[in-house]
Amino acid sequence: MKIDYERFAGKKCRELMQIQERFMEQLSIGSYQHWYYDAELALLRLYNDATDQLYLKYIPIGTFSLTSETWMWSWFNDHSFEPNKDSTLAVREFGIKSDYPKLTAGTFPADEFDCWEFAGISLATLEGIGVYRAATEELQSYLLITAVLEEDSREVIHFNQAKVECKIHGRSRAAFVCQHLNLEHPKGFEEAFETYKGMGLSEDDDFQAWCDECEKVRIRNNGWNEYAEEFARIKLVCEYCYFELKSFNCL
Ligand SMILES: [Zn+2]
Ligand SMILES: [Zn+2]
Structure with missing residues (x-):
């Protein structure tokens, strides 16, 4: 019925x-x-x-x-x-x-x-x-x-991470690279820590990478100081761009 x-x-x-x-x-x-x-x-x-x-x-x-x-x-x-x-x-x-x-x-x-x-x-x-x-x-x-x-669940951590809007890849987590890295000439790829695509990040961590030249300047200056930062001019990119740069620039 x-x-x-x-x-x-x-x-x-x-x-x-x-x-x-x-x-x-x-x-x-x-x-x-x-x-x-x-x-x-x-x-x-x-x-x-x-x-x-x-x-x-x-x-x-x-x-x-x-x-x-x-x-x-x-x-x-x-x-x-x-x-x-x-x-x-x-x-x-x-x-x-x-x-x-x-x-x-x-x-x-x-x-x-x-x-x-x-x-x-x-x-x-x-x-x-x-x-x-x-x-x-x-x-x-x-x-x-x-x-x-739970507040410490992966999804909540992801939710609270800064997001960027990329013209090519849409929205993703933020990542940071030096001004020299591009997809034209491989320049080396130094990272703040070992990364892989899609990895979970704790609240205080960001994807960060710089080229071999920046690494030399950084070492000469005993780490990131004003001068090394000015040389690197770190810029914001999306997470997907970051890993494209990584696979292209890794020597
Ligand atoms: Zn650089
Ligand atoms: Zn992108």
Whole structure:
């Protein structure tokens, strides 16, 4: 027998509210005044200051536009960059089987009540621990929280590392090389420490490299001083550029 959508969605929404109450209370979600998320890592940081914070892993469910009063599922959203956004296609598949149009169309007029129903259905389908709504004046993003992350976990360390935007490679961690290194003539490649592509870095470490000439100047000056630094003129590059430079310049 087919259950009608309103009844089904209402039930999932009530189930969500129960889970949500525990989630809000146990993690003191309401005590954090600010939020920030990194879409590429699908990681949400709730915080008051540098020491009072919580890191959460999420799946983006969808967004509600307050200006157009429309809902958009994240699988449909070209501006959603989370690598796990297609998990929400499982909700769509369920919608197709059950013939529930609100779960199958990408975007359509809706109200906030609909949104919480979608959140409840997503939570039941994708197995989350709660829902966080990140709201700006125009947009509400419904995020399905799937895990709490430790502050010293790899993902959180990655999240907190400085990022650069490269025209060729997109966004990645920052890396630093001397002004002489390029992809035209190999000039040697000295590093602050042994590196490999994709390696984890502790909070205080950066990828840093310089050419053989810089190394000579550095040794002559007993390490990095004003003069050696002026000679090197270290510049910022992306992590991918760094490893391209490394393989080209290693003599
Ligand atoms: Zn150099
Ligand atoms: Zn690059």
